[in-house]
Every structure is written in C-alpha cells, then in structure tokens.
Amino acid sequence: MMNRVRKSLKVKLMLSFTVVIFVIVASIAWFSYQEISKSVKGDIVKFSSQILKQANLNLERYYQEYEQGFLQLGTSREFEEWLKLEPEDKFGFYQYYYGRSDGSGMQRNYILPLVFRHPEIMSITLKSNRGNEFHYTSRYALLNEYSLDLEPWIKDSDKTDKVLMRVVNNPYYLNEKQERQAYLVMSMVKRFGKFEDAGYLKMDVSLKPVQAILQEIELGRNSVGMIADKDGKIIVHADEDKITQPLSADWKERMYGKSRGSFFVKETDEMVVFETLPYTQWKSIVVVYYPTVAGSVERVKTVTAVIAAAGLLLAVLLVFAVMSPITKRITNLRRMMKRTQMGDFSKRLPIDGKDELTDLSQSFNQMLENLDDKVQQLAESKMRQQKAVLSALQSQINSHFLYNALESIHSMAILSDHGEIEQTTINLSNMLRYTSSYRDTIVTVQEEISHMLDYLKICQIRYSDALTYEIHMDKTCENRLCLKAVLQPMVENAIKHGIETAGEAIHITVDVSLREEQVYIRIQDDGQGFKPDILHRLQLQLSSEDEIDKYDEITQVGILNVNYRLKVYYSQRSAGISVCNSEQGGAVVTVTFPALNRYTGDGGSS
Template identity: 40%
Template sequence: MIQAIRSSLEWKLILIIFATIFITVTGVSTFSYIKSSEAINNDVVRFSNQILKQANLNLSRYIRDNEQFFRTISGSREFQDWLKTGSNDQYGLFDSYQKMEKTVITPFTTYHPETLSIKLYNENGNESTYRNEYMWESILAPYYSMKNESWLMSMNLTGKISRHYGMNDQYTDKAGRSKSIPILTYAQKFRFAEQNGYLAIDISLLATQEILNEIQLGEHGLGMIVDQSGTIVSYPDPERINTKLDPGIFTNISSNLAGSYYKAESKQMIVYQTITGTDWKVIVIVPYGDLARSISNIRHLTITLTIAGLLIASILAYITSHSITRRLKQLRRTIKMTKLDQFDVRAQVTGIDEVAELATAYNILLDRIENAIQQLAETRLVQQHAVLSALQSQINSHFLYNALESINSMAHLAEQPDIQQTTIALSDMLRYTSNYQQTTVTVKDEIDHLKNYFFIIRILYGEHISLSFEQDSFVEDAQCLKAIIQPFVENSVKHAYEVTGDHLLIKISTMRWMDRYVQIVIEDNGIGLTDEKLNMMQQALSMGQGEQDYMRFSRIGVLNVHYRLKTFYKEPETGVFVERLLPEGGTRIIIRFPHRS
C-alpha cells in the first residue's frame, strides 16, 4: 500500500485532499477556541476600560481643576499680603484672608464641594484655615494645626506642587466624632518678603464611589478602589469602606501596576489598574458566567464556518489537483524531447506556483546547457590555438637559444663585454617568457625580468631613459603572473620617448593594498593619453570579456595583461587600471591582484 502511494500521483493527491479537509476542520476548531478567548478578553477589557475611564476622568478633573485653583490662590495678591503679614498684625492677617476667601475661595468651593479645607501657615506663627460649610459629612477638626503635619518640615522651595494622599483622621462627623476618610492633599512652600509660608488644600475622594455605582458590570459584577496597603477606599457597600481586601486578591495584585487574572475557586475574573498619580488601584470583579454569554454566538459561527470550510476545501482540492497534473504532464513531454537531443524545445510556463517555478527552472537549465556547449566549443578553439602557439614558440625558442649562445661566444672572443651582457640579458628574457610550464612567478622574479629588459633599452637609448624602483619587501615573495610589468614599460618607451625624443623617467612601485592585494604602479612623464583614447581604454578595461576575445586581446598589451589577470584571479578588485598622472601629461598604470605566497 505504501509503495502504491509513493509511486502514484493520484494517491498522493487523494491524501492531499484528506489532509486539506483535516487541516480545515482543525483550523476551524482552533479559530473557534481563539475567538472564544478573544471574546472573553474583549469583555474583560471593555469592563476594565469603563472603570478606568470613569475613575481617571473624575480624578483628572480633580487634579486639573484643583491644581488650577491652587495656583490661583498662590498667585493672588491677597495670599502674598497674608504671607507678609507680621505675627502681631492680627487685623492685617484677618483682612487679607477675608479678601482671599471672598474673591477666590468661595466662588470655587461653591461648585466643587469635594474641596474640604484650605489651610495657610506661616513660619512666624500665623495660621488660617477654611472649612467647607457644604461638606458637613466631613469637616476639618477644630483642633487641627498645619504645623503638626508630618510632611511640613520636609518641604523645600522647589516651585512645584506636592501631593499627599491617604486615609486622613483629622476630620470629624456632624457629632464631632473623629473619622478617617480618603483625602488628596495639595501642598507647596512659598517665600515672600523674607517670609516662609505654606499653602495646603484637602480634596475628598469619596465621590469616586458615585462613579463605581454608575458603571454597569453585569448582573453580579462590582468595582472598588483600594489603597497601597489593601484597605478599601471605595465600595458599593459603604460598610466595607476602611476594611481590608481579600488577602488572596491583594497578594495577586500588589506586585503589579495593572493586569488581570482568573480566580478559579470563586470563578471570577479580576481586572485591576493603578489610578494615575496615586498608589491606589481600581479593581473590577466579574463572575465568569457574565463574561461567557458571547460564547454561544461563537459556537454557531464555528458550525457554519466548519461546513463552509469543508465544502470550499473539497472544491479547491479538485481544482488544485487538476492544475498540478495537467502542467506536470506538459513538463514531462518537454523532458522527453530533451532526451532526444532537442534542446530548442521549452516547457510551457503557466501560473505562479511551484510547478510554474519548476518549468521556469528547467527552461533556465536548458539555456545554460546551450551556453555551456557554446562556451566549451570556444574554449577548445582557444586551447588549440594556445597549444599551437606554444609549439611554434618552442621551435623558435630553440633556434634563438642557439643563435644567442653563438653571439655570446663571439662577443667573448672579440672581448666585447657590452655585447656579451646584452646577449645574456636577452637570453634570460627569452627563457623567462617561453617557459610554459611555469605559470606564476614571484614579484621579485618579475622585477628581475624587467631589469634585463631595461638593460637592453639602456644599450639602445643610453641615458635618455631612466628607471627607478620603490619596492615593499612584504610583496617580494608574492606570486604573480609572468610578463605583466614589462609590456607597460615597453609602451612607455614606444609611445613617449620614441615619439618626442624627450628624456623619459619611469617609476615602478610595489606595495600592499587593503592588506589582501598586491599593487604595482607604473608611472612615466611622457606625453600621456588623449581624453578620447583614455576614455576608450578605461571603457574597454571595465567590460567583461570571454574566451572569444583572447585572439583579439593577445596583440594589445594593456588588455592582454588585464584579461590574463581577470581569467586567473576571481577577486573583483583584480585587474589593470589606467589614469592620467598630471593634467599636462604622464600616465599611471595600476596593476592589482590578490596577495598569495
């Protein structure tokens, strides 16, 4: 059975169909699970956002309005007069306070009953306190003195309002009994006329309970606010205020600013977030049953998607199998034609899937095979030409060696040392260039070959041509191709001195380049190249060449050397580069190839 499936495309496609259906059903189930989870999370986020939006809007209003009110008082002329009042000037103290209360305090507290008290204190002993008459549920105790506040002595002249919040026991109820209520206090230290004073405003936070009562959290959901110690500040049931939160819940929320978790034992979702600017947290507790109502809708959607998915999967499986088998048959016919040596037949490419890519790749393979056959034929022609040239050179070299030996003997008998040395130099050059078994030499060998050539040039032209060397000992033992320097020196003699007759100076420099390359620079002070010829030469050097150009380049020294370097080395920086040395003349040739020992 397994062998039948492996050898049959039809069976493979059947398995693909079943796999597609299975994946579809699995995907729908996974999608249903994910959507269910997302529905629950979305409900949690929605309830949480309701709480946070209402609570933060309320607190933002408190902070914005009351801080503006604080700045209005602290920036008023009456407050400055109050601070500058001496300790014995009770009338001035009362007068400045009354003006402040009439013009600033009363208009604000009338519309902001959550402002419980406003307290002024001067280090010279003066103290004034405003108690909001509209807040009889909580009024600042008559024995209160601002100088007893724990935070007073730690305040500095920073120019910024500080906040102090928590449960405050300095307030009383209607009967004068002390009570602890959540208070947010704004305070700041000031200095006028060499007097240090303080301003503090107490704001009630009990109004947040009204916001919690207005939020819809399902049939059994509720919201609360707790402080950093786990004490309930606001709760739907007033009797729970100032009691401790369930330790199991507090342990889970105390270490993070915001988050959510599922309480398995009570089947409740707990969502919490810290109120901006405080250490208090808003907590929403929602029974899981209230959140799971949307799951029934997801179940209906799951059934619908499953049926539709199975139907669509079956149709797509049929269309896909037909498309694959039809194009594979076409590709198979093309391959059979290739086996009959018909390389000009190409596969038909339709679509953009893997089968289309396979047909495209096969067509590219056929194109490369044709190019490889053509290049192989050209390479064999070049090789044949090289072999014939080598055989021809060997015949010519054998004759020339004998002739040079005869000239050397005759010069020795005739006592002509110049002729003898010239003959030896020419013989060394001939042996150097005609040794076809040795492809590479060292840079030092190449320089020695150049010196033999220059010895002969000096015999011909005397002192009219000078040659100087700057050699880096690091590159002397580097391997390089033979006869890559001498052709350029020969060009300098031919196109400079032989044209103008002026003294010719040629400078040869060898050095390292980018640590990985050997660079040989050949400079002369000749007439240089015209712009047209320089551009033509640079363009020819920048173009890629193939084996078919070998015959043409074998007669052009610059391109011949460049082609040999490019053929032997594969590094991109290898080659010959031609530049104008100076605007008025001169030529610089740069030969570059990898450093190899």
C-alpha cells in the same frame, strides 16, 4: 487501490492534504471547546488584568504629568522669589506671577501651559508664610472667602517631602450659575522653601478623566470599574452615589496587602480583579458578572462545530480544484522528459498559467531549442582550444629558431669584441625565453623583476644617459608568486611616453613592498605624467567591471591588458592596477596582487 496511490502523485497529494486538514480542523475545534470550557474564569482574570494594566498605564501617565508640571512650578525661580515677597509688594507680585519683559512669569511659563495640556485642572493655589495667597481657576471659580487655612489637612504635607495627594469633596467652588457647589477633586499639595521664605502649592484636578478611562473598560453586561484609595474608600465609580463609600470588609481583606490578584464572590456570582497603581497605591478594580461571560460557552461550541465542518468541506474542494491542474501539468512534464531522454527533441510542452510550473515549462522548451546551439558552441570551443595549443607549439618552434639566431649574433659579438651587442643579445634572449614559456603563467616576484631589468638594460643601451632607473625591493617579496609579464609593459609605457614621445630624459623608480598580505609594486617616472583627460578616462576603464567583459576588444599589451589578467586570475577586487600623477610630476602606476606562496593551478590561487 494502493498501487494507484503509490503511482499517482495527484492521489497522494489529495489524500495527504485531506488528512492533514481534517486533523488540524478537528483538533482545533475540540481543543477550542475544551479550553474555553475549562478556563473561562482564567480568561476573565487575564483579560481583566490586561485591561486594568492598560488603564493603569493611562492613569499613571496622567498622575506623572500632573506631578511633573506641579513640581516644575513649585521649584521655579519665579515661585521661590514670590515666596519672599511681602504682602504690600504688589509690583513684585505682578513681576513674578504675570511676568516681565525677559519672558519670565509663573502664569505664562508654567500655569497656562499646564492647564492647556490638562483642562481638567480646576484650580491652582499659591500661599506663602509671609501672608500672600493667590488662586488661579480655569472653569469653576472659588469663593472669595476661600483660603488654604480652611483645610487643616494641608498641614499633613509638612510631614513628607513628597507630593501629598487626596481625593476630597471640595465645597468652595462656584458652578456656571455662580452658585456654591461641592466637587469631588484630587488635591495635590506640597510645601516648598524654608523658614519664612516657605509656602504651599496646591492643585485641584477633576476626576472626570479617570472616570472616562474606567468607563471605557467593557467586559460584558453588568461589569463595572472603580478605584479605591489606600483606606478602602471608593473615590472613582460610574455610579456617583457609590463615591466616598467604603469597600466591604471582606473585599478589603482580600485585596489590601497584595499588589494584584482576583477572587470570586459566590453570593453575587461576580469575579473581582484588582491592580495597584504604583504611583498612588490606590486599587483599580474591575467587577465582572460571571454568568454574562460563561453563557457564551455553549454558543462558542455550536459555532465552532459548524465552522469546522464547513471549513473542512471547503478545504477539500479547494485542494481538489487547485491540485488537479498542477498534477496534470507535472505529468505532462514527466512524459516530455522521458521523450527527451530517448533523444526526441521535436515536441514542446504546452504553455498555460502564470505560476512557477509555467516558468519551468518555458525553461524546458527553451532548453530544447538551445540544445543544438550549445552543442555547436561546445564543438567550436574545443576547436579554438586545439588551435590555441597548436599556435603555442608553433610559437615555441619559432622561438627556438630565434634563440639559435641570437646565439649566433652573440658569438659574432664576442669575436668582434662588441660589448653592447653582446649584452643586448643576452638580455633579449632572456626576455624571449621568459615570455615564450607558455606553460608557466606564474613566476616569483624576483623573476618578474629580472625580466623587467633585461628590458631596461636593452633600453639603456639604446637611449644611453636619457634613461636611468633604480629598484627597491623588500626581501620578503622576492619569493612571492606573481603573474608573468605584468611589469615590463608598465616600464615600456613610461619609456615610450617619456623618451620616444616627449624626447626628454627619464628616471624610473620601482618600489616593491608587502603590506597586509598584499604585494604593492609602485612604478614612478619623472616625466610629464598623464594628461588630465587621459588619466580620467584610464581610471574609469580600470575601475569599470564592463572593461573586463570587453577583453576581446583590448588589442594592446599595456595597462588595460595587464589589469584584465590580474582581475581574472586572482578573482579579487584588491588585485589590479591603479594610476595617478605624483605631486612632483610624472606618472605613477601601482600593481597590486595577493602575496601568495603557492598556487592551485591554471586560473586559481590560494
């Protein structure tokens, strides 16, 4: 049995997954029951606290929006001017309350938008020390004889610079039937202004939104939410008969003096959780009937056991159903790889399914099909490398013959006293020696400049005064390493398109500089420059990655050839060639490559 387990991947996976699933399911079931049994009271407290916090956030938002709109009205320019009006100034009252043509007005800019956002606002009262008093009502009207003078507690607002808030039973309202009726409201009062130019602003808000928020708290049967003010009087409750009644002395002792907390009332089996509203210092309270919640523990135990057993059985069946075809395909792949090791490439894996193993099987079959092609390509690559080496050796032999011929011409030029022929043969011999050394692909910038100078001297002998040049090089660039034969093709293009094509004299300027660990070689002429269409096409070719992949199609030894060699050798975006026309006329070619002091070998740099 153990030997089969060690050799069979299918058996290992089945046993491993079954054990892991059993341990996980059993652990979850056991810990779930234990934790539910031990911490049901704590869960009630935490859950109730979270609900209270969310309810408090909603209540805080309401209170802050009330106060914000209240203060905006009280500090408005229109209200300040209204406080200064005499009672007989009816026109001024109309201007500052209803508004003028300039868009001002308390009702339009402050009262109506505030009531629109909060339709629970029942009335807004404005009263000045000069005797003016005005009442705005929304749904329920106020008695004609109503005045702030009937509510002596309003004077308490003189003792604080904050908005005074009280929950009162206001008996001065009229209901829909125009009958006098008392409503429980939250009144906000504040004194504004100074001396004679002062007054009061009062706003009554219905407590129905607060009651709606508390009614949304659902913590089981017989649970209830309420709010008590700073004195311990119930101001919001689902049962209206409880409103204005005081909390029990025991509850007040346990709650007041603390910002939040909970306690258990043994006599009634109730869990009481409370939070303090920071804005008003009122207490939001949730009372949960404990047996309602605790009675679900046994049901949770039974349901957890049934679900755990069913889940374990289902998991084992799913593991068997899923793993069987997978392990079968892995076994086939293993068998096929052993045949391949023995040199048998004739068989192919069956393709079934659409998963990762299917992709692996297809890739393995494709690998077998392409194996002969890859071997053939490798053999052909080796042959091309051998041909390249033989060609280079043959080129070296041909170059040796040319050296001897140039030395003979040089000797005859000396004997005949032909200085130009002598200089030309020397420069040409230097160029041939420089380019025919196929082993050295990297030279110093100074050596590359010298090679370019040999070419320029030959051309100057040929074209005489039609060609002039100047070279400026930063001393720090002389010993930096450079890819061979990148500058001579650039000046050759300038001469070809300037003197040979246009038939005009040309001056070439070469600037070599070092910036940010990059060597910049700028080659500029004073010719006609690139034609717009040619310049655009050449810039696209130099910036295109596709041109590098098409190197076999680049037959000319010019800008594209040199750009390709720079890109391939340095493998950096910063290496390469850029072209443009100068503002003074003429073409500008800039060769850029890293400023290196040494190189790692063929095809690499550091």
